[in-house]
Amino acid sequence: MPTAGGRSWTWSYEGYDAGSERLREALCALGNGYFCTRGAASEVLVGPAHYPGTYAAGCYNRLTSTVADRPVDNEDLVNLPNWLPLRYRIRPADAPPGPWLSPDHPQLTEHRQDLDLRHGTLTRWSVYEDGSGRRLGVEQRRLVHMGEPHLAALRTAFTAEGWAGSVEVEAGIDGAVRNTGVERYRGLADQHLRGWETGAEGPDTVWLSCRTVDSDIRIALAERLRATPVRGVAPRPRLTVLRACHTVLLPVTAGATVAVDKTVALYTSHDPAIESPRHAAVTCVLQAPHFRQLLASHRRAWDGLWRQARLEVPGEAGRILRLHLFHVLQTLSPHTAELDVGVPARGLHGEAYRGHVFWDELFVLPFLNLRLPEVSRALLDYRHRRLPAACHAAREAGRAGAMYPWQSAGDGREETQQLHLNPRSGHWLPDHSRRQHHVGSAIAYNIWQYGQASGDTEFLHGKGAEMLLQIARFWASVAAWDPGLGRYRIRGVVGPDEYHDGYPGAAEPGVDDNAYTNVTAAWVLTRALELCRSLPEAHRRQLFEQIQLTPDEPERWDDIARLLHVPFHQGVISQFAGYADLAEFDWAGYRRRYGDIRRLDRILEAEGDTVNRYQASKQADVLMLGYLFSPAELASVLRRLGYPLDDDTWRATVDYYLHRTSHGSTLSAVVHAWVLARVHRPDAWTYCEEALTGDVADLHGGSTAEGIHLGAMAGTLDLVQRGLTGLETREGALWLDPAPLPQLSTFDVRIRYRHHWDIDLRIHGEQVRIAVPGSQQAAVRVRLRERSFSVAPGTARRLDLPEG
Numbered sequence: 111m112p113t114a115g116g117r118s119w120t121w122s123y124e125g126y127d128a129g130s131e132r133l134r135e136a137l138c139a140l141g142n143g144y145f146c147t148r149g150a151a152s153e154v155l156v157g158p159a160h161y162p163g164t165y166a167a168g169c170y171n172r173l174t175s176t177v178a179d180r181p182v183d184n185e186d187l188v189n190l191p192n193w194l195p196l197r198y199r200i201r202p203a204d205a206p207p208g209p210w211l212s213p214d215h216p217q218l219t220e221h222r223q224d225l226d227l228r229h230g231t232l233t234r235w236s237v238y239e240d241g242s243g244r245r246l247g248v249e250q251r252r253l254v255h256m257g258e259p260h261l262a263a264l265r266t267a268f269t270a271e272g273w274a275g276s277v278e279v280e281a282g283i284d285g286a287v288r289n290t291g292v293e294r295y296r297g298l299a300d301q302h303l304r305g306w307e308t309g310a311e312g313p314d315t316v317w318l319s320c321r322t323v324d325s326d327i328r329i330a331l332a333e334r335l336r337a338t339p340v341r342g343v344a345p346r347p348r349l350t351v352l353r354a355c356h357t358v359l360l361p362v363t364a365g366a367t368v369a370v371d372k373t374v375a376l377y378t379s380h381d382p383a384i385e386s387p388r389h390a391a392v393t394c395v396l397q398a399p400h401f402r403q404l405l406a407s408h409r410r411a412w413d414g415l416w417r418q419a420r421l422e423v424p425g426e427a428g429r430i431l432r433l434h435l436f437h438v439l440q441t442l443s444p445h446t447a448e449l450d451v452g453v454p455a456r457g458l459h460g461e462a463y464r465g466h467v468f469w470d471e472l473f474v475l476p477f478l479n480l481r482l483p484e485v486s487r488a489l490l491d492y493r494h495r496r497l498p499a500a501c502h503a504a505r506e507a508g509r510a511g512a513m514y515p516w517q518s519a520g521d522g523r524e525e526t527q528q529l530h531l532n533p534r535s536g537h538w539l540p541d542h543s544r545r546q547h548h549v550g551s552a553i554a555y556n557i558w559q560y561g562q563a564s565g566d567t568e569f570l571h572g573k574g575a576e577m578l579l580q581i582a583r584f585w586a587s588v589a590a591w592d593p594g595l596g597r598y599r600i601r602g603v604v605g606p607d608e609y610h611d612g613y614p615g616a617a618e619p620g621v622d623d624n625a626y627t628n629v630t631a632a633w634v635l636t637r638a639l640e641l642c643r644s645l646p647e648a649h650r651r652q653l654f655e656q657i658q659l660t661p662d663e664p665e666r667w668d669d670i671a672r673l674l675h676v677p678f679h680q681g682v683i684s685q686f687a688g689y690a691d692l693a694e695f696d697w698a699g700y701r702r703r704y705g706d707i708r709r710l711d712r713i714l715e716a717e718g719d720t721v722n723r724y725q726a727s728k729q730a731d732v733l734m735l736g737y738l739f740s741p742a743e744l745a746s747v748l749r750r751l752g753y754p755l756d757d758d759t760w761r762a763t764v765d766y767y768l769h770r771t772s773h774g775s776t777l778s779a780v781v782h783a784w785v786l787a788r789v790h791r792p793d794a795w796t797y798c799e800e801a802l803t804g805d806v807a808d809l810h811g812g813s814t815a816e817g818i819h820l821g822a823m824a825g826t827l828d829l830v831q832r833g834l835t836g837l838e839t840r841e842g843a844l845w846l847d848p849a850p851l852p853q854l855s856t857f858d859v860r861i862r863y864r865h866h867w868d869i870d871l872r873i874h875g876e877q878v879r880i881a882v883p884g885s886q887q888a889a890v891r892v893r894l895r896e897r898s899f900s901v902a903p904g905t906a907r908r909l910d911l912p913e914g
Contacts, residue, residue, distance in 0.1 A: 118429050119228040126213045126221040128159035132815035133808050135161060137433070138225045138232050139459045139818075140252060143167065143443030144259035145190075145376055146458030149225070149232050152196040152250065152264065153212035155284065161291045161815075164190045165458040165465065166378055167441075168451040169329070170520040171322035173299035177529050178538045184527065185519045187454065187465020188302045189289045191318055193331050193374040196266055196281040200246050201359070203275040211238050211246070219245075227436045228416065229409045230256055245271035255404060257411035259445045260375050260394055265401045267369040270362040277362055281372050282348075282355025283318040283331050291461040292816050294531045303329075308354040310347040311392050316354035319388045321379075325520060328379035330387035332395040336371050371401040380450075415439055418868075419481050420860035423830060427854060430802045431830065434823035441820055442478065447488040450495060452518060453820065460817025466517040466525050467492075470821030472552040472738075473777060477828040479563035480839075480861040486560050487569055493553050494573040496522025497580065500550075504584055511583025514553055516546045534709075535716035542611040542619040545604040547588070550581040551630035555738060558637050562839040565864035575641055575653055582638035582667055583659070585631040589670045597675040603627050605686060607731035608775075609711050609721045613688060623687040626734050628674045633739075633747050635671035639664055676753055682763040683732050695724040695770070708774040708810060727771045729778035732763060736785040740838060740847065764789045776804040776813075780825035784833040787849045795853050801826050831859045835871060835878075839863065843891035843898075844880075848873055848911050866890055866903070881906035 123134055131151075138149025150162035165187050172185040200208045213221055213236065220237035232252045239245045247269040255261040268277045285308075288300040306320045311332070319330040335356040337343045345356035360368045375394035377387040384390040398404065419439060423431050441457040452467030453474050471489060478486045493514070499522030500512035507513060515524035526544040531537070557578050561570035589598040602620030604611050605627055612619040642650060642664055653659075676683065679690035700707050707713060711721045711728065730737065735744055741760070748755040764785060773779060779801035786794035800809065804822055808814045831837065834854060836847025844863060850856075850873050858872045865887045872879040882890050884904035891900055895912050 119226065119432065121225040121227060121429075121433055123223050126218060128214065131159045131213075132161055133812075134223070135163075136459045136814050136816070136818055137806065138223065139437070139440070139457075140230060140232055140254040140262075141440035141443075141458050142254050142256045142259050143439075143441065143445035144449070145254065146440060147194065147254055147262065148459060149223075149252075150194060151213050151234070152194040152252075152266075153198070153210070154214065155192070155195065156287075156290065157214075159214065161460075162192045162194050163287075163291055163460060164193060164376070166190060166329075166376065166380075167446065167449055167454075167458060168380060168520070169322070169327055169378060170325060170465065171302040171327070172324045172520075173302065175298040177298070182298075182527065182529060184298065184464060185466075185525050186289050186302065187458075187461065187519075188322055188327075189287050189291065189461065190329055190376070191303070191320065191331055192284040192287055193262060193333065193376070194264070195284050195355070196250075196264060196279065196370075196372060198248070198266070198268065198277055198279045200240070200244060200270075200273070201276045201278050202244060202273050205242070207278065208240055208244075211236075211248075225433075227432055228412065230254070230412045230436075230440075231405070231408075244273040246277070247271065251405075253405060253408050254440075255408045255411070256415065256443065257407050258398075258404075260377055260381075260391070261398055261404065262374045262376070263398075263401055263404050264372040264374075265369055266372070267367050268360065268362060269367045270364055272364060274363045275361075276359045277368065278357065278359055279370050280355055280357045281333065281335050281345075281370065282353055283316070283333055283374070284353055285318050285320055286352040289461050294533050295461070295464075306352050307388075308349040308351065310349065310354070311396065313344045313347065314356070315392065315396060316347050316349065316356060317388060317392055318354040328387045330377050330391040332375045332388075332391035334371075334373045334395045334398065336373075338369050338371060338401075340368050373398050373401070373404070415443070418860070418862075420858065420870075421827060421830065422858040423854065424856060427798075427802060428857075430806060431826060433806065434802075434826050437818050438474070438477070438820065438824050438827065442474070442482070442485050442489070444482060444485065447482075447484045449488065450492055451489070452492040453489055455820060456817025457820045460815070462813065462816035463517075464519070464525070466519050468517055468821075469546070469549045469552040470777075470824075471556055473780065473821035473828065474824040475556040476559055477824050477831060479560050480831065480837075480863065483560065483564040483566070483862060486556075486564070487566065490553075490557060490560060490569070490577075491573065494577055497577055499523055501580060504587070509584055510587035511585075512550065512577065512580035513547060513584050514550045514581070516544045516549055532712045532715050534712040537715065539715065540619075543604055543608060545602065545611070545620050546606070546608070547584075547603055548606065548624075548627045548630060550584060551627070551634050554578050554581045554634045554637065555630070559839070563863065570641070571645055571649060575645065576657060578634070578641060579638050579653070579657060579659060582635050583657075583663065585634055586663065586667050586670055589631070589674060592675070595675060597673050598670050599623055599675050599687075600628055600631060605731050606734050607685060607727040607729060609726060609728040610686065612722055614692075614720065614723045621686040621688070623675050623677050623684075625676050625683050625685060625732050628676055629735055629747060629751070630738070632671045632674045632751055635667045636747070636750065639667055639671070672750060672752070674751055676748065676751060678753070680766075681759060682766045683735075683759075685727065685731050685767070689725060692725045693723055695726040697726075697769075706811065708772050710772045710774065725770050727767065729771065729773060729775035730781035730785075731767070733767055733781055733785050736760070736764070736788075737781045740836065740845075741788065761789055768793075773800070776801070776810065776819040776822035777825060779804060780822055780829060784825075784829055787829075787833060787851060791849070791851060795851055798826075798829065798851065798854070801829070830854065830857055831861070835859070835873060837861075837871070843893050845893045846878065847895055848878055863890065870906075876911050877908055878911055879906060879908045
């Protein structure tokens with residue numbers, strides 16, 4: 111079976127394998143933050159092995175389906191018209207035309223594809239040979255332009271061997287697309303487009319326009335097709351209701367190479383400063399330069415982006431990290447800063463999770479804060495625009511403040527499905543994951559971290575403060591005093607674990623006093639109070655009036671932040687109240703029976719059991735606290751709550767959950783690698799390897815083919831950038847507490863801290879080097895454990911790492 115390989119800047123596949131084609135399509139997708147196209151073969155449409163998909167950031171539509179005899183609404187990221195189609199066949203001078211060729215055709219004799227990470231192109235080489243010995247070599251290079259976000263291009267070159275005649279090419283835009291890329295969603299409504307129109311602008315340009323069914327977003331694509339270096343060959347437009355295409359005959363002689371350049375423009379009615387999507391797309395594609403010029407400017411855009419996002423790690427780990435960074439930048443590029451979009455959990459690479467925005471930004475924004483802070487701010491602006499919807503949701507639930515949805519999409523309402531399918535049993539089951547209110551704490555955490563890293567007080571004191579205070583207000587409204595316990599409690603939630611959505615046999619869903627939820631809620635309340643104190647008096651008064659915050663509310667926040675209940679058992683932090691009463695699980699027995707038990711919840715439900723009965727977690731829950739907070743900060747938060755946390759208690763807690771987690775989420779390995787790097791360093795690499803290979807090796811059994819896991823990819827990058835360096839941005843300084851792994855003991859990262867661009871941080875063995883580029887800014891304050899020093903612009907400091 112072909113495997114991925116290649117040089118450090120190339121991701122390559124040798125040979126064609128239909129069984130892994132959809133995985134390759136996801137990993138070889140090309141995008142620019144505005145739209146993304148899967149790395150599907152241009153010669154074929156949707157089929158068992160292929161799923162071409164193009165997705166524009168923020169382009170959602172809602173449809174109603176019937177599930178278990180009840181109507182269910184789902185809002186999806188829409189699969190847009192397919193701009194890739196380009197097929198071909200040989201027309202020998204002395205024989206009838208051959209068949210239309212594709213990688214699935216038996217005439218294929220050679221195949222290879224390279225994803226060039228440095229320059230953002232996908233190149234495919236194929237050789238076909240018919241029964242008479244005629245060979246056709248095909249080289250196709252593809253780009254989605256990083257500098258011009260509306261443009262994409264495809265150059266296909268043909269070389270004839272042992273024959274002469276012509277190559278017939280048919281290229282077009284296919285509007286007959288649906289959202290069918292996720293098997294478990296099949297059977298649900300999937301036709302998101304309507305109102306197709308097609309047209310031509312001269313012989314070499316055609317267009318197709320349509321609109322979404324419910325959200326009424328207008329979409330238009332225009333295609334220009336030109337032959338090179340052949341002169342006098344004119345494409346012939348062919349139009350149907352659902353397809354706009356060209357056909358062209360390219361004369362070839364033995365040994366000669368001819369090519370066609372397909373240039374495409376994509377616009378939607380979300381775009382500003384346009385007359386109409388159709389007019390904008392046609393104008394853009396008519397004015398687009400030649401393919402070589404497009405390729406050159408596209409490469410320049412990527413070169414600038416790579417300089418800004420530099421992360422150098424040697425070896426295979428570095429190659430995979432570069433692939434992860436490539437996909438993060440394709441989903442969340444500088445163009446994202448101009449859009450009203452959030453962080454899609456599966457990138458713009460497929461239809462899993464319906465393209466929704468979860469809490470994955472918690473794993474993405476800390477990385478972007480120190481690379482592309484303007485993108486981080488735009489992603490937080492997405493949350494601020496949906497603050498009214500979050501406040502409305504809280505009121506509807508009888509709460510105050512802002513209750514952000516677990517799944518968000520277009521307008522900020524709760525998009526979490528009420529039923530979900532267990533593919534193992536075929537049962538539709540109640541979905542209670544909307545009770546993961548800790549998503550609000552994730553948003554608050556990102557607001558605070560962005561402010562610390564960027565120094566953007568305008569945002570922190572404005573939109574950021576408004577969101578942070580409303581999230582704090584929500585936590586204060588759900589915290590109820592328990593006189594018997596003498597503490598506040600938060601009941602009926604679902605924690606990050608996700609497996610436990612209720613107590614065994616309970617009539618109502620949710621668990622009580624989830625430790626992660628309560629500790630982060632206390633942290634939010636404390637940060638909100640700190641922010642209130644730091645605001646200028648006039649501004650604080652104006653903000654309080656704007657959100658109608660009464661003076662006694664912050665006083666109650668302080669009380670709750672000191673008295674929220676955090677359960678313990680057997681000397682460790684309990685995942686939630688009553689966790690210790692659950693049965694132990696037969697891990698060894700189930701691994702023998704099933705092998706892969708990552709999705710233990712599905713296995714047990716299919717057996718007529720429930721994971722709610724067991725001490726078994728899908729992913730890191732309590733240990734997420736060690737991911738968000740440094741050891742000192744976590745101890746400080748718990749100490750303020752009245753719970754001492756020493757190293758032994760935290761180590762015991764890590765050990766306890768390490769043996770009770772199935773890692774059913776790609777995020778789990780990232781968190782465990784991060785936490786174990788400081789607690790059990792010899793074990794950290796195992797989880798680091800799993801985090802690195804989760805998508806490239808598709809460890810979750812077909813999941814990646816439906817879209818990459820953006821949070822996990824960004825999490826591996828941040829594991830190097832912040833996890834192994836111990837990098838924190840607080841109190842106006844860079845704090846370092848390096849904990850490099852033996853397998854990752856040498857690396858370079860480039861960060862942007864406040865007004866300092868391109869600060870280079872290098873870990874090499876037992877030394878750390880910090881270089882600050884020349885500027886008129888003040889020196890950078892750095893704390894290396896107990897030591898404090900400054901690095902002036904234009905200078906560098908090299909320091910030995912402290913022992914231990």
